[in-house]
Structure formats: C-alpha cells, structure tokens
Amino acid sequence: MSSFIIRGDICTSTDKNTILTRENSYVVCKNGVCQGVFTEIPEPYRDLPLQDDTGKLVMPGMVDLHIHAPQYAYRGLGMDMELLSWLDHYAFPEEAKYRDLDYAEKAYDIFTNAVKHSATTRMAVFGTLHREATELLMDKMEQTGIVSCVGKLNMDRNSPDTLREGSARESIAETERFLRETLTRYHNTYPIVTPRFVPSCTDECMEGIGKLSEQYGVCVQSHLSENPGEIAWVRELCPDTAFYAEAYNRFGLFGKPQKAIMAHCVYSSDEEIALMKENGVFIAHCPASNMNVASGIAPIRKYLDLGLRVGLGSDVAGGQTESLFTAMTEALQVSKLYWRIVDNSCQPLSVDEAFYMATKGGGEFFGKVGAFEEGFEFDAIVIDDSRLPHPQELSVRERLERAIYLSGDIKALTAKYCRGKQIL
Amino acid sequence: MSSFIIRGDICTSTDKNTILTRENSYVVCKNGVCQGVFTEIPEPYRDLPLQDDTGKLVMPGMVDLHIHAPQYAYRGLGMDMELLSWLDHYAFPEEAKYRDLDYAEKAYDIFTNAVKHSATTRMAVFGTLHREATELLMDKMEQTGIVSCVGKLNMDRNSPDTLREGSARESIAETERFLRETLTRYHNTYPIVTPRFVPSCTDECMEGIGKLSEQYGVCVQSHLSENPGEIAWVRELCPDTAFYAEAYNRFGLFGKPQKAIMAHCVYSSDEEIALMKENGVFIAHCPASNMNVASGIAPIRKYLDLGLRVGLGSDVAGGQTESLFTAMTEALQVSKLYWRIVDNSCQPLSVDEAFYMATKGGGEFFGKVGAFEEGFEFDAIVIDDSRLPHPQELSVRERLERAIYLSGDIKALTAKYCRGKQIL
Numbered sequence: 001m002s003s004f005i006i007r008g009d010i011c012t013s014t015d016k017n018t019i020l021t022r023e024n025s026y027v028v029c030k031n032g033v034c035q036g037v038f039t040e041i042p043e044p045y046r047d048l049p050l051q052d053d054t055g056k057l058v059m060p061g062m063v064d065l066h067i068h069a070p071q072y073a074y075r076g077l078g079m080d081m082e083l084l085s086w087l088d089h090y091a092f093p094e095e096a097k098y099r100d101l102d103y104a105e106k107a108y109d110i111f112t113n114a115v116k117h118s119a120t121t122r123m124a125v126f127g128t129l130h131r132e133a134t135e136l137l138m139d140k141m142e143q144t145g146i147v148s149c150v151g152k153l154n155m156d157r158n159s160p161d162t163l164r165e166g167s168a169r170e171s172i173a174e175t176e177r178f179l180r181e182t183l184t185r186y187h188n189t190y191p192i193v194t195p196r197f198v199p200s201c202t203d204e205c206m207e208g209i210g211k212l213s214e215q216y217g218v219c220v221q222s223h224l225s226e227n228p229g230e231i232a233w234v235r236e237l238c239p240d241t242a243f244y245a246e247a248y249n250r251f252g253l254f255g256k257p258q259k260a261i262m263a264h265c266v267y268s269s270d271e272e273i274a275l276m277k278e279n280g281v282f283i284a285h286c287p288a289s290n291m292n293v294a295s296g297i298a299p300i301r302k303y304l305d306l307g308l309r310v311g312l313g314s315d316v317a318g319g320q321t322e323s324l325f326t327a328m329t330e331a332l333q334v335s336k337l338y339w340r341i342v343d344n345s346c347q348p349l350s351v352d353e354a355f356y357m358a359t360k361g362g363g364e365f366f367g368k369v370g371a372f373e374e375g376f377e378f379d380a381i382v383i384d385d386s387r388l389p390h391p392q393e394l395s396v397r398e399r400l401e402r403a404i405y406l407s408g409d410i411k412a413l414t415a416k417y418c419r420g421k422q423i424l
Numbered sequence: 425m426s427s428f429i430i431r432g433d434i435c436t437s438t439d440k441n442t443i444l445t446r447e448n449s450y451v452v453c454k455n456g457v458c459q460g461v462f463t464e465i466p467e468p469y470r471d472l473p474l475q476d477d478t479g480k481l482v483m484p485g486m487v488d489l490h491i492h493a494p495q496y497a498y499r500g501l502g503m504d505m506e507l508l509s510w511l512d513h514y515a516f517p518e519e520a521k522y523r524d525l526d527y528a529e530k531a532y533d534i535f536t537n538a539v540k541h542s543a544t545t546r547m548a549v550f551g552t553l554h555r556e557a558t559e560l561l562m563d564k565m566e567q568t569g570i571v572s573c574v575g576k577l578n579m580d581r582n583s584p585d586t587l588r589e590g591s592a593r594e595s596i597a598e599t600e601r602f603l604r605e606t607l608t609r610y611h612n613t614y615p616i617v618t619p620r621f622v623p624s625c626t627d628e629c630m631e632g633i634g635k636l637s638e639q640y641g642v643c644v645q646s647h648l649s650e651n652p653g654e655i656a657w658v659r660e661l662c663p664d665t666a667f668y669a670e671a672y673n674r675f676g677l678f679g680k681p682q683k684a685i686m687a688h689c690v691y692s693s694d695e696e697i698a699l700m701k702e703n704g705v706f707i708a709h710c711p712a713s714n715m716n717v718a719s720g721i722a723p724i725r726k727y728l729d730l731g732l733r734v735g736l737g738s739d740v741a742g743g744q745t746e747s748l749f750t751a752m753t754e755a756l757q758v759s760k761l762y763w764r765i766v767d768n769s770c771q772p773l774s775v776d777e778a779f780y781m782a783t784k785g786g787g788e789f790f791g792k793v794g795a796f797e798e799g800f801e802f803d804a805i806v807i808d809d810s811r812l813p814h815p816q817e818l819s820v821r822e823r824l825e826r827a828i829y830l831s832g833d834i835k836a837l838t839a840k841y842c843r844g845k846q847i848l
Contacts, residue, residue, distance in 0.1 A: 405500030
C-alpha cells in the first residue's frame with residue numbers, strides 16, 4: 001500500500017524559519033508521493049485508506065547525514081580523547097574487526113535493528129574500508145526499509161597496518177568493484193564514494209575515486225575541518241592547497257560534479273565557506289560529536305544565514321546516540337554557547353531551524369525529501385507523546401518542541417513510513 | 425525489610441577520580457545502612473535475604489542538587505530566551521498558577537510520579553512562594569520514598585504582582601510557619617530555606633530568613649552567579665557587597681551556620697570561590713540549564729581541583745529532563761567545550777568525576793550518602809543494560825560508561841532503594 005491518508009497533528013517545515021503545524025488534519029500519500037497537508041480530505045482522495053493517528057504528532061522522517069555504522073558497537077565509550085587520538089585508540093581498532101565477516105554480521109545486525117526502530121528514514125552511512133563487510137551492511141540496510149547511501153571507505157595512508165589498503169590502486173579498484181556491485185542491486189540502498197578524510201587518502205587515491213564518482217554518477221561523503229590538529233595536519237600533507245576543502249575539490253570530490261556531504265565544518269575559513277556555497281555542498285552538523293571528542297562548536301548560524309545547505313548528523317560513535325531528536329536538542333544547546341562564549345553576533349538557533357535541518361535541510365540531499373509538500377517523497381513518523389502528561393493545555397507546536405527536547409524520555413514512535421511504505 | 429544483600433555488577437565512587445567496579449559481587453544493607461561491597465558474602469550476613477540482580481548494574485542512587493518542581497510542567501518549552509527574560513516570560517507566569525491548589529495537585533502528581541520512576545534517590549527541590557502548594561508538594565514527595573529537601577520560595581521584590589509576597593514580614597512569617605509545620609512532619613522530606621535569588625529578596629527578607637535558618641537548624645538553597653545580566657543586576661541592587669555571594673553570606677545564608685547549596689556558579693570570582701571553599705558551600709552544577717538559557721559553562725574542573733564540594737543538578741525546567749544520567753553526559757560534554765574554547769589549561773572532566781558528582785559528591789549534602797561504603801545510608805539503583813546489545817565483550821566499567829552516555833536509550837531502571845527501603 002503506497003496510497004493512504006494519515007490523520008493526526010501534523011508538523012512540517014515550510015522554510016528554515018517556519019514550522020507549520022495543523023491540529024487534527026490530514027497528510028495524503030499517493031503512490032509514495034506526498035500530496036500535501038489538508039484540514040479536510042479533498043474530494044479526489046476520499047476513497048484512500050485512512051490511518052487514524054488522532055492526538056499523535058505526525059511529521060516527516062528524520063534525516064541523518066552522517067553516521068558510522070561500524071562505530072555503533074562502542075557508542076558511549078572511550079570519549080576521553082580528542083579526534084586524532086580517539087581515532088587511533090578507539091575507532092581504528094574497532095573498525096579493523098570488520099575484516100571478519102562474522103563480527104560484521106553480528107555488529108551490523110545490532111546497528112540496523114537500532115536504526116530501523118529510530119525516527120530516521122534517510123541516512124548517509126560510513127562503513128569500513130572492507131568491501132565485503134560494507135556490502136553486507138547494505139544488504140541489512142535494505143531490509144530496514146530506510147533509504148540510505150552507504151560508503152566503503154578509502155584509506156591508503158596514515159592508518160594502522162590493520163586498517164589500511166595496500167595501495168591507491170587497490171583502494172580505487174575495490175571502490176570500482178563496490179560501485180559496480182551495488183549501484184543497481186537495491187531499491188533503497190545506494191553506494192556513495194567515501195574518502196575517510198584527507199589524512200587517510202593519497203592524492204592518487206583521491207584522483208582515482210574522484211573519476212569514479214563522475215563516471216558512475218555517485219555522490220560523495222567525507223569529513224571537513226573538524227578539529228584544529230586535523231586541519232594543521234592537512235596543511236602539512238597538502239602544502240599546495242590554500243585550505244582543507246581544496247584537497248577534495250581539486251579531485252572533483254567537493255559537490256561538483258556530484259553532490260557531496262561534508263561532516264563537521266567547525267573551523268571552515270571564509271574561502272572554504274565560499275566554495276561550499278558555490279558548489280552546493282551539504283554540511284552535516286554533528287553537535288554531539290563536536291562536544292564528545294572536544295572539537296568545538298560549528299558556526300551554524302552563519303552557514304544558515306549565508307544560505308548554505310545544512311543538515312544534522314548523529315555521527316555515531318563520535319556522537320553517543322543515533323537519535324536525531326537528541327541531535328536537534330544539542331544543535332540548539334551548542335548554538336547558545338556559541339553565542340555566549342564565541343561570538344555574540346551569532347544569534348542562537350531556533351527550534352524551527354533545528355527541525356528544518358533534521359528534516360528538509362538534510363532531506364534535500366536525497367531529492368524532494370523531508371517535508372509534507374506536494375511532490376515530495378513520502379517519509380513520515382508518528383509520535384505518541386501522550387505518555388508525557390502535562391497539567392496545562394499545549395499547542396501542537398509546543399508538543400513538538402517538547403518532543404524534540406525530551407526525545408530521550410519519550411520513546412514513543414508508533415509508526416514510520418519511507419517512500420510511501422510503512423516500515424514500522 | 426531494610427536488611428538484605430544485592431548481587432550484581434557493582435559500581436561506586438571511592439573518590440572523585442575513581443569508580444570502583446566489581447563484577448558478580450555483593451553489596452550488603454543492614455538496618456538501612458550499607459556494610460560495604462564484597463566478592464563473597466561475609467559470614468555475619470549469610471542469613472540476610474538475597475536480591476539476585478546478576479548481570480545488572482548496581483550503583484548508588486543519583487543525587488539531584490537542584491530542581492524546580494513547579495517548572496516540570498513546561499520542561500522542554502520556551503527555551504528561546506536567556507535567564508532574566510526566560511524568568512519573566514515563562515517561569516514566573518507558570519509558577520503563579522500554584523496559588524491554585526487544584527492546579528498544584530495535578531502538576532505535582534505528574535512531577536512526583538516522574539521523579540519516583542527516575543534514577544534519583546535524593547533531591548533538593550524548589551517549590552513556589554506559596555506555602556500551601558509547597559506543603560502539598562512535600563506530602564507527595566514523601567509518598568515517593570525519595571529523600572528530599574523542599575523549599576517554599578522567598579520573593580518580596582522585583583517579581584510580577586502575581587508572584588510576589590506582600591512584604592518582607594509576610595515572607596518571613598510564611599517561611600516560619602512553613603518550617604514549623606514541616607520540620608518533623610515527614611520521615612524523608614525536609615524543609616529548606618530558599619531565597620529565590622538576590623534580585624527577588626529584600627535585605628530585610630534575607631535577614632529574617634537567615635535567622636530562621638539558624639534558629640530552626642535548616643539548610644539553605646539558592647542561585648549564584650548564573651548569568652552576566654543577573655550578576656550586573658545584583659551589583660546594582662547590592663552596592664555595598666564586593667561580590668554576589670556576599671549578599672547571601674552577610675545574612676548567614678551561605679554555608680554557615682547551616683549547609684547551603686548554590687546552583688550554577690558559572691561566573692564566580694576568585695573571592696567568591698574562596699568563600700565557597702571556606703564555608704563548605706555545595707555547588708549544584710547544571711550543565712543543561714546553562715546551555716538552554718544561554719548562561720555559559722561553569723569551570724567545574726577548577727572547582728574540583730580546588731577541593732570545593734560539587735554535585736549535579738537537573739535544574740528542570742532550565743534543564744529539559746530530570747535524568748541525572750543526562751546531566752552527567754552534559755557535564756562531560758560542556759567540560760570539553762570549556763577546555764577547547766574557554767581555557768585549555770582546564771582539562772575536561774572524566775567519567776569518574778561525572779559519576780562522583782552525581783552520587784557521592786552531591787550525596788555529601790545529605791550526610792553519608794552516595795556510595796557503597798560502610799556506614800553510608802543505603803540508596804541504590806539497579807539498571808538492566810541488557811537491552812543495549814553489543815558484539816564485543818564489555819567490562820562493568822565500560823557498561824557503566826555506556827549507560828551514562830546512553831541514558832536516553834536505556835530506560836531500564838529495575839529497582840530503586842532509598843535508606844534501605846525498596847521504593848521501586
């Protein structure tokens with residue numbers, strides 16, 4: 001069934017500054033495509049089946065623009081170091097285990113089961129450098145019904161022996177095989193070109209995968225300007241680039257010719273920001289991770305005001321949880337600290353902006369996704385917030401705001417739809 | 425039953441830098457008092473009933489040093505302003521409703537039901553200025569089995585007409601009546617003298633309640649140096665004090681003669697810090713609130729290193745949740761931002777320190793509380809973390825760390841004990 005109507009208390013972003021809320025209203029899905037939000041069911045849709053979620057919050061599914069599947073196993077662990085040491089001590093040894101497909105099977109079952117039951121309907125996922133384990137992950141992602149891009153990582157330098165590809169050629173060849181094998185294998189799961197970050201990829205590797213991205217028409221995801229130590233290292237490694245993003249851009253890995261997601265952008269220079277804007281790069285803002293591994297606070301107010309494309313990322317396991325509700329709360333919280341401590345000309349984010357980033361802002365990476373607008377792919381979640389009792393009257397808008405801040409206390413996802421199909 | 429043994433995976437702070445963990449071990453409670461942690465049950469206790477929580481985490485109950493009961497109804501709402509505007513627009517109008525005992529009944533039922541089911545076993549609670557509603561709150565707190573101090577607020581200036589006492593005399597008289605009526609009424613619930621904060625209390629009022637605190641031997645709680653606007657205002661209001669804390673100290677409301685909790689201390693000067701140390705004042709660190717109402721980050725590393733007494737506060741509704749697990753995570757997170765952004769000579773907090781503050785650090789306010797040590801009052805919680813599956817082996821220490829960071833995903837409190845009595 002991909003044509004139906006949901007009745008409930010509807011919430012959707014119209015633009016980044018506006019959440020539209022409609023109590024006791026209807027959102028219509030026809031052949032997997034949203035027809036809009038209505039206070040009465042319009043004549044042409046009168047015969048569609050009605051899902052009655054009266055009194056519940058109905059909103060677009062959440063979009064997670066940055067998550068590491070193999071790090072899920074140790075989320076909430078070992079966050080006593082900053083980025084580069086954390087990678088060496090925790091992330092790399094854990095990821096090295098995914099050479100073993102039995103371990104990958106067990107770990108990716110846990111991961112995909114968790115995200116299936118989360119509020120997320122779209123994801124951009126990092127795997128490991130292991131092609132086979134990453135294809136296994138894609139098989140399992142496909143089972144969840146979530147739409148995702150999943151990347152086999154490229155790592156051919158500055159990585160431990162247990163987690164490094166033998167050469168640029170090997171890295172490129174494995175990537176090409178990965179793309180060929182997965183490009184049309186699934187309905188909802190797509191490969192994505194994924195240089196881990198500049199320090200772990202040689203120029204030769206970058207050049208090769210940049211060509212593959214263009215040749216196969218496949219998007220790109222990576223990390224950018226996350227941490228001062230990392231940025232200084234990139235400067236050493238790439239003396240002929242003026243700033244970090246150039247190290248991707250010169251190889252066609254920065255939003256042109258294919259769309260690209262760059263996670264973090266905590267310390268992007270003005271030139272880098274200008275290039276992100278010019279190339280339409282998607283920024284994955286990951287506030288939990290930026291706190292947990294002591295990176296800092298990204299100036300998201302500035303990016304939004306400049307019209308850059310910004311979504312949210314859980315960045316598990318730099319972030320401790322896959323919950324995008326938590327990510328929204330944390331985005332709001334760190335924006336207030338940024339205003340207070342770093343730059344009081346940068347106003348804190350609003351709830352509208354946080355919700356926009358988690359839905360329509362990130363959704364744009366996947367096309368017409370993340371809002372209940374005519375012509376948008378129909379992704380939705382239903383939240384029963386009645387287990388959060390309150391003595392006073394609350395508007396739908398207030399209930400949504402509370403659900404965002406109290407995600408951890410609510411745990412009341414009662415239905416989830418992706419591309420018009422109910423998957424939970 | 426107040427004599428028994430719990431078997432499980434035991435976690436307890438020994439000092440602020442050390443969490444002791446013991447797998448498959450025993451913690452013994454005799455007549456409500458902890459006898460210690462043992463790997464085998466010692467001979468004298470062999471006949472005590474055994475509660476088998478094998479495979480679960482058993483730890484001291486959490487201590488919340490700062491929470492506003494009447495603000496619980498609008499937690500997660502209206503956090504788009506900083507402190508003083510937030511008080512005027514949200515907190516004060518909500519609190520004014522507690523003049524109506526029907527509203528108080530409904531709202532305090534929700535509050536006490538929530539904290540009963542939380543991991544918290546000790547609380548320092550702000551009520552409103554209304555004596556009757558606050559006594560109603562105490563009746564309900566007593567029912568939870570949690571040990572708490574509950575304060576009727578003093579507010580006789582700079583507050584709206586709907587939430588201000590008629591005069592200092594009235595405020596003092598109502599406080600005295602409150603103390604007399606509640607001092608010995610309950611087993612687990614105690615009154616506490618609670619000037620809201622300096623801007624809302626005249627000198628005459630402060631002087632009067634300072635005397636009451638001494639006369640009745642009752643502790644004190646208030647707010648201190650939370651926000652730059654508030655601090656500037658206190659400076660105007662109290663031109664004859666050198667720093668904020670003096671406005672409490674000169675009236676005997678700052679740790680001498682009675683113990684005192686001061687919430688926030690984000691911007692305490694060196695003189696203020698020295699006075700806190702001298703008087704043994706308890707600092708309630710409330711990281712969520714300090715983010716949500718854009719106050720800043722308190723320099724907790726400095727306070728701990730100086731040997732000050734520090735516990736955690738949820739500060740609902742400046743904070744969005746009553747979960748002390750969330751407060752621990754946020755304390756860790758903001759300490760990393762403090763190191764990165766404000767002062768890189770202040771090392772981030774460790775998990776050990778966060779756990780210490782949430783248990784033994786805050787517990788000290790209540791006496792020998794917050795650790796599984798011989799002679800300590802027996803407060804405990806049991807957490808079933810088995811619903812967080814993992815592909816790798818994890819030590820008890822790692823499971824505790826994960827439970828702290830993933831509080832929102834876990835929701836697996838299976839038992840709670842307070843003063844040796846099982847209350848959940």
